Amino acid sequence: MKYIVIGAVAGGMTAAMKIRRNDDKAEIVVYDKDTDISYSGCSLTYYISGVIENRKSIVPRDSQYFKKFNVDVKTAHEVLRVDTQNKKVIVRDLITGNIFEDGFDKLIIATGAHPVVPKIDGIELEGIFVLRNVKDADRIKMYINSYCPKKALIVGGGYIGLEMAEALKVLGMDVVIIEKQENILPNMDSDMARLVENYLEEKEITVKTSTSVLRFEGDKRVTTAILSDGSRLDVDFVLIAVGVRPSTQFLEGSGIQLLPNGAIKVDEYMRTNIEGIFAAGDCASVYFKLNGKTIYMPLGSTANKMGRIAGENATGGNLKFSGILATSIFKVFDLTVAQTGYTEKTAQQDGIEYEVGHITKPHITTAYPGAEKMTIKALAEVYSRKIIGAQIIGTKGVDKRIDVLATAIFAGLTADNLFQLDLGYAPPFSSAKDPIHYVGMVMS
Ligand code: FAD
DSSP states (O other), X not given: XXXXXXXXXXXXXXXXXXXXXXXXXXXXXXXXXXXXXXXXXXXXXXXXXXXXXXXXXXXXOOHHHHHTTTEEEEOSEEEEEEETTTTEEEEEETTTOOXXXXXXXXXXXXXXXXXXXXXXXXXXXXXXXXXXXXXXXXXHHHHHHHHOOOEEEEXXXXXXXXXXXXXXXXXXXXXXXXXXXXXXXXXXXXXXXXXXXXXXXXXXXXXXXXXXXXXXXXXXXXXXXXXXXXXXXXXXXXXXXXXXXXXXXXXXXXXXXXXXTSOBOOOTTOBOSSTTEEEOGGGBOEXXXXXXXXXXXXXXXXXXXXXXXXXXXXXXXXXXXXXXXXXXXXXXXXXXXEEEEOOHHHHHHTTOOEEEEEEEEESSOTTSTTOOEEEXXXXXXXXXXXXXXXXXXXXXXXXXXXXXXXXXXXXXXXXXXXXXXXXXXXXXXXXXXXXXXXHHHHTO
C-alpha cells in the first residue's frame, strides 16, 4: 500500500507516523515545499523574542530523522495538483525545477494555512512581515538584528498579534496594535477582551480598535502607516497578523470539496468526499462539538489529533473525532488568556438560552505568598444547566482552570456539578474553595 502525505508539520507528520505504526510495510512518501519540517509553529514568537534561543529546539527533526522509520520526507517539493481520478499527485522539485507524477493508494492532505495579506498600498515595502513558519521568523530576526527597529505596528489583535506585541516590546520597540473590530481578540466576548486591552495599556502598548491601515509609505523600507482614523504613524517594523487562509488553492478543480473559505470539508473520520483521500490540520474543517456544525478553527492542538485520526483511518481504522471546543490559551507578558466552548456571542448566534456566571478570585489561598486574582466568565445552558463555555483572564493558574472547564464541557457536566468536583487542595496550589467551585456556586 502506498501512502502520500502532503505537508510535513503537525497534521502531516502525525499522520505519517501513525500510518507507520499501524502498517510496517507501507510505503510512505511525504512532500513539503518548505525545507523546515515537523517544527513547532507555536514557539515562533518565543524564538523571535529570544526566550527560545536555539533554532534547532523548534525544528528538532529533519527528513533524515524520519528515514529510520522508513518514511521518505521529500522537502522542497511542491504538490501542484492532485489527480483524484488516476490517484496521483503532480509535484515540482523546487531545487531542480523538474515536474513529475507520483501515484498513491491513499492520500492525506495536510497543507496547513498561510497568512492573509490584505491588499494595501505599500504592503510590499521592506520591514512588513507575516509570521507563519520558521523562515518568516528567521527573516524577522534578521531584520531586527540588521536595522534595530524602534517603532512597531501590529495589524491584527488576535493571539499571534498579542504574542508578538510582547516579543517586540521585550526587544525594545514601542508597539501599537490596531484591530479593525470593536475590540481585540474578536473570538472572545468584548467585556473579557477589554480586560486584556486595559492590561496592554498598562504595559505601554497602544491599542487602537475599530481602526485599519489605509496605506503604507516609505522609500524601499516602510516608514509610515496611514490609518483609517486619519493618523499617520511613524513605523519601522510592521507585522500583519489578520488571520490565515487554508493552503488549498492547488486543489481547485480536483473534485475535492472545499468550504467557501477554501478549507477541505472532512467528516468526523477525516475523510474528504473522495474515497481514499483524507485531510487533517489547518487545511481542513472541524466540527464544533457543542452543535455539530462544521467550522474552521486552525490550531496546532487540533491538527495533531486530526493527523492521528487521518493516519488511523487511512490504514483501515474507524476512529471518530469527537469535535473541538475551540479551547485556546496564550500569554501576553504575565497575563494568561484562555477560552473554551461558547462565548455569549456564539451562543446567541446559535439561539441558545444561557446564563452567565462571573467570578474574580485568587488562584491560591491568600494566606500563601503569591496569590493572584483571575476572572472567570462561564456560560451554562438554561434548560440543561450544562456548562457550555468559559473565558478566563489572570496571571496565574489559568491553564489549570480552563482545562478543568474544557473537561467539564466535554463530559457534559452541569454548573451544579462544578461545586461538587473533588479538586486537589493545599495552599500553594489552590484554595479550599477553588475558583472552579465558586463558578459552580454563583451559577447554582
Ligand atoms: P502547517 O503547520 O501550516 O504545515 C503545513 C505544511 O504544508 C507547511 O510546511 C507547508 O509548506 C506545506 N505545504 C503547503 N502547501 C503545500 C503544497 N502544495 N505542496 C507541498 N507542501 C505544501 N496553535 C495552538 O494550538 N497553540 C498555539 O499556541 C499556537 N501558537 C501559534 C503561534 C504562531 C506564531 C503561529 C504561526 C501558529 C500558532 N498555532 C498555535 C497554530 C499552529 O502552529 C498550527 O495550527 C499548526 O502548525 C497547523 O499544522 P498543520 O500541519 O495543519 O499545518
